[in-house]
Amino acid sequence: MAGEPQADCLFCKIVAGAVPATVVRETGTTIAFRDINPQAPTHVLVIPKAHYPDAASLAAAEPGIAADVLAEAGRVAADEKIEELGYRIVLNTGAGAGQTVFHAHAHVLGGRGLEWPPG
Incomplete structure (x- = not known):
């Protein structure tokens, strides 16, 4: 069911505390943690605690x-x-597009100049 934790989802396991992460912020609806394979000096993932496979499905169900x-x-x-x-x-x-974990998430990247276009 949309929004429900998925047993095979790495990010759902992080939300549940079953997989460790370096958490930098947490709210009632989100959690932010450092990416384990950073692509910039600052690379933090911000995820909803509810499981949605991507940003589009999250926005449609829970704007x-x-x-x-x-x-x-x-x-x-x-x-x-x-x-x-x-x-x-x-x-x-x-x-x-490079999505490897199918739980909606935003990458926050910075700390150096970023080229455009990416990819």
Whole structure:
């Protein structure tokens, strides 16, 4: 069922505390933690605690929680002191776009100059 924890989902296991993560922020609807394979000096993932396979399905079912994810991404940037230099929020959707964990999540990347276009 949409929104319910999935037994085979790595991020659901992090939300449940069954898999360790370096948590930097947590709210009632979201959790933010450091990426284990950082692509920039700051690379934090912000996820909804509820399971949705990607950002589009999250936004369609729970627009308020989707907004919470984006708001938390901004707070992560402030906490990490990357606001002034600039940062990127990336939401990959589907394997072809690089999504490897099918639980909606936003990457907050910064701490160095970021090229455009990415990929």
